[in-house]
Amino acid sequence: MKIKFIKLLFLFALFQSCISEFQKDIEEIAEEISEEISENVSGGIANLVVPDGHDLRPISLQTANISLSENSRADLVKIKIFKLENEEQKLLYDGSIGREKSISSIIKVPNHTSLLSVKADLAIGVREWILNPSELQNFKIEDEITDNSDESKSSTSAKTSSSSSSYTPPSWNCSDYSEFNGNDDGNFKITNNSTQAIIVNKNTSIYICSGGSWTPSSLTDWSGKLTIYVASGGSLSLNGALYSTIYNEGTFNGVNIIFRSASEFNNWGTMSNNGDLDVFSDEINIYGGTCNISGSLKIEGHFDNDGGTVNVGGSVTISDKLHNKDGSTLDVEGNFTVNSGEFKNECKTIVRGNFINNKKVEFKNASYTAITGSFLSNPADEVKIKEGSIFKCASITSGGNIKGDSSYSIIETGSITFWSSNKKFKGELDICSNSYNSSIGDSDVISTCDTFISSSACSLGYNNVVDNDNDGSIAGVDVDDNNPNVASYNFPQGENSFYTTIYEDLYPCMGDYDLNDLVHNYSYQEGINNGSSNNGQNTFITEIKFDYKFPAIGAAFNNSFVLRVIDQDNNATLSLDSSDKYSSSEIERLHDSENNTTLFVFNNIKSIYTSNSGGLINTVRIDYSDIPVISGTVTNIDGAYDEFMRKNGEPGQEVHPLFNSLHSNYSALNSPSKFNDDSNFLRCDDRSSDINNLFVNSNGFPWVLSDLPIDMPWPKEGISILEAFPNFDDFVTSDPSLDWYSDINGNRVSSKIIE
Numbered sequence: 001m002k003i004k005f006i007k008l009l010f011l012f013a014l015f016q017s018c019i020s021e022f023q024k025d026i027e028e029i030a031e032e033i034s035e036e037i038s039e040n041v042s043g044g045i046a047n048l049v050v051p052d053g054h055d056l057r058p059i060s061l062q063t064a065n066i067s068l069s070e071n072s073r074a075d076l077v078k079i080k081i082f083k084l085e086n087e088e089q090k091l092l093y094d095g096s097i098g099r100e101k102s103i104s105s106i107i108k109v110p111n112h113t114s115l116l117s118v119k120a121d122l123a124i125g126v127r128e129w130i131l132n133p134s135e136l137q138n139f140k141i142e143d144e145i146t147d148n149s150d151e152s153k154s155s156t157s158a159k160t161s162s163s164s165s166s167y168t169p170p171s172w173n174c175s176d177y178s179e180f181n182g183n184d185d186g187n188f189k190i191t192n193n194s195t196q197a198i199i200v201n202k203n204t205s206i207y208i209c210s211g212g213s214w215t216p217s218s219l220t221d222w223s224g225k226l227t228i229y230v231a232s233g234g235s236l237s238l239n240g241a242l243y244s245t246i247y248n249e250g251t252f253n254g255v256n257i258i259f260r261s262a263s264e265f266n267n268w269g270t271m272s273n274n275g276d277l278d279v280f281s282d283e284i285n286i287y288g289g290t291c292n293i294s295g296s297l298k299i300e301g302h303f304d305n306d307g308g309t310v311n312v313g314g315s316v317t318i319s320d321k322l323h324n325k326d327g328s329t330l331d332v333e334g335n336f337t338v339n340s341g342e343f344k345n346e347c348k349t350i351v352r353g354n355f356i357n358n359k360k361v362e363f364k365n366a367s368y369t370a371i372t373g374s375f376l377s378n379p380a381d382e383v384k385i386k387e388g389s390i391f392k393c394a395s396i397t398s399g400g401n402i403k404g405d406s407s408y409s410i411i412e413t414g415s416i417t418f419w420s421s422n423k424k425f426k427g428e429l430d431i432c433s434n435s436y437n438s439s440i441g442d443s444d445v446i447s448t449c450d451t452f453i454s455s456s457a458c459s460l461g462y463n464n465v466v467d468n469d470n471d472g473s474i475a476g477v478d479v480d481d482n483n484p485n486v487a488s489y490n491f492p493q494g495e496n497s498f499y500t501t502i503y504e505d506l507y508p509c510m511g512d513y514d515l516n517d518l519v520h521n522y523s524y525q526e527g528i529n530n531g532s533s534n535n536g537q538n539t540f541i542t543e544i545k546f547d548y549k550f551p552a553i554g555a556a557f558n559n560s561f562v563l564r565v566i567d568q569d570n571n572a573t574l575s576l577d578s579s580d581k582y583s584s585s586e587i588e589r590l591h592d593s594e595n596n597t598t599l600f601v602f603n604n605i606k607s608i609y610t611s612n613s614g615g616l617i618n619t620v621r622i623d624y625s626d627i628p629v630i631s632g633t634v635t636n637i638d639g640a641y642d643e644f645m646r647k648n649g650e651p652g653q654e655v656h657p658l659f660n661s662l663h664s665n666y667s668a669l670n671s672p673s674k675f676n677d678d679s680n681f682l683r684c685d686d687r688s689s690d691i692n693n694l695f696v697n698s699n700g701f702p703w704v705l706s707d708l709p710i711d712m713p714w715p716k717e718g719i720s721i722l723e724a725f726p727n728f729d730d731f732v733t734s735d736p737s738l739d740w741y742s743d744i745n746g747n748r749v750s751s752k753i754i755e
Contacts, residue, residue, distance in 0.1 A: 050700030057707040062109045064136040067102040074454035078121035091495035095488025096477035109133045110709035112739035123366030124387040125407040167287045174209040200226040208234035224262035347458035368459035404429035408451045485542035486527035498711040507655045507703045508686035514715040516554035516619045523547040540639040548630040554619030557648040565641040567598035577631040581608040595668035619717045642669040652677035657706040713753040724752040
C-alpha cells in the first residue's frame, strides 16, 4: 500500500489501543482509502477502456508445428528454437523430432521480437533457419543441400531415405523398332529369346523388351558403337571384354566382365557377374538396383555406386576412383585396398576383411563404415572421417592425421598406432577405444562414446536405441535421460531471461494503479513429456524449474505470492534448490480438490529484505540493491501452472491476472481457487462477470499486468502506470504491438520509475 495508507494504519493502530468502540476492520479502512484514490486516479486510467479481445499481455502465443521432411537423411533430429533480441539468442525450446514425432508446441513471442532461429542438429551438421514467428506454424526441417564439386553425376540435392538416385533410366517404346536380325546400323528390338550374333561397325541400338532376352553367340564392337537397352523384365547375358554402352533396368548376367575404357554401364535393375569384374571405364554407374560380383572387383577407371547396392564376394582393389554415394550400400567380403586412387564413402560400406589405404580415403556425409579387420593407412596424407559419420574397425594404424569436421563423428576401434609422434586425431571426433589417450588427439577430440548419431538409410546410428528412463525419447535426444517424465524443455521466457508481473493489492478497489505492490520477476524451465494428457494435447508439462525475484513490494500489506499447478493426484511437490534468504518453511501447500490443483503459497516474502512486514520495499527509492533469487523445482504436474497474489496473505483474498488463452484446456487456471472469497466480485470497483472477465473493473482493467517480456523497472510509490510509462495508453487503446515497456521511444519517464 502507499505512504498515505501507512500513516492511516499507524493512526488506526493508535486509535485501536485507546478507543475500542471506534475499531474498524482493516479491510474497511483500505476500501475507504482506495475509493478516495480511485475518484482521482492519476494518469487517466479511469478514462481508458480496454478494447474487446485485448488481454494486455504484450506477447503473442505462437503455435510451432515443426516436422521432419521425408527427404531427411536422419530419422531423428535434435531441434532448438531461439528468439533473437539485440543480437542475442535466447533458447525457447530444446527437444527433437522424428519421422513419427513432430513438435507441436505453443511458445511466447514478445511483441518486440520479429525473428526466431530454428537450429537442427542434422546428420551432416547443424543447420539454422531465421524465421518470422508465423513461419513456425508449418515448418519442415530439410537436410543441408550439398554440392558435389567433382565429376560426380549424382544430384546435388539431398536424396530421400529410400535411396534413389536423381538419374532415371531412359524411356522408349518397343513398338517403334523392327525385330533384331543380326544387322547393325539401326535401331532394333528383341522380344523373344535370342542368341543372334553381331559385328558392329556403325552406330547401332538394340532394345531388349520386357519378356525378351539376348545371349549373343558372339559380339564384336571394337569401336564402341553399340548401345543396348534392357527393359524391366528383359535380360542380357555377356562375358569377357565389353566396349559397348548398356542401360540396364532388367537383368544383366555377366561372366568375368571387363569394362574397357570406351564402354559405359548404367544400372537400375539387377547385375550379376560370375567371377571377377575389372573396370577401365570412367562411366560405370550403379544408379539403383543391385550389383552382385561373386569374385573380386578391380577398378582402374571410375565406379560410382549412386543409389544402388553393390555386393562383392572377393576383394576390392582401387587404382582410380570408387565413390559410394548417398543412398548406396557397398558390401565387401574380402580385403579392401586403395592403391593409387581414391575411395569416398557417403553412405554405408561394410568390409569383412582388412582395409589398406595407400593413397586417399574419405568418410563423410553421415556415412557408416564397418571394417571387421584392421584399418591401415600408409601415406602421410590426412584421412577424413567427418560430418557425423561412424567408423568401426578392429584396429587403426596410420601414417597421417585422422581428422573430423562439421559435427562429431564416432570412431570405434581397438588398438591405435600413429607411425609419427606428430600425427594424431584432429577435429570433431569422438574416439571410442580403450587405447585412446589425450596425447594422440588435439583439443577438439573427445573420448566419451556418448555422441548421438541418428539412424538413417545409410547409417545404423550411434547411441540411438538406448532409452534409459523409458519415456519414449532415446538418450541421444532426450534432454534428461534419467527422468521418465521429461523428454524436452520449454523456456517460456527464454533461457536465463526474466519476465515481469506487477500487482495492485487494493482489490476489489482500484487504488492508485501504480502496480508496484508486488513486483515479480520470473524465469521458468518447463519439462515436457512424450505422452498424452486428458486435455487432448500431444504433450504436456510434468515439472517446472523456476527462478523468482521480488525486487519491489510497495505494500503495507504482507502479500503472498501463489504458484498453482494442475495436480489431479494431489502428489505435486515443491523443493527449493537455492535460497539463502528465504526458507521453505514459509511455503504453504494447499490442495484444491474441487479444481484438481495444488497451491504453493509463498508467505512473508518481505522477510528476504526485512523483518518489518509493513515496510515498503524499493518503491520510494532503492533501499535494497541485493535482489535475492529464489530457485526451486515442482514435480508431478499434470499439464500446466499459473500464478496469482493473495492479499495480505489471507486465505480467500485472491488477485488473479486476466483470462489466459494459453490455459484454454485448463479451465481451473482461469478461475479462482475454491478458497477464494467470491464476495469480492462486484464489490467496490470489481465488475467480474463470466470466466472470460474475472478480476476486471468496468473499463476492462485488471489488478495484475502479467507476461511483461522484460526484467523491467516499476513506478514509484503513488505514480500510476500511465505516468511512469506514457505509451501504455496507446498500447491499450490503439496499438497492441507496441512495446510500451522497453527503454526506447520515450516509453519511460525516468523520474517516475525505480531503476
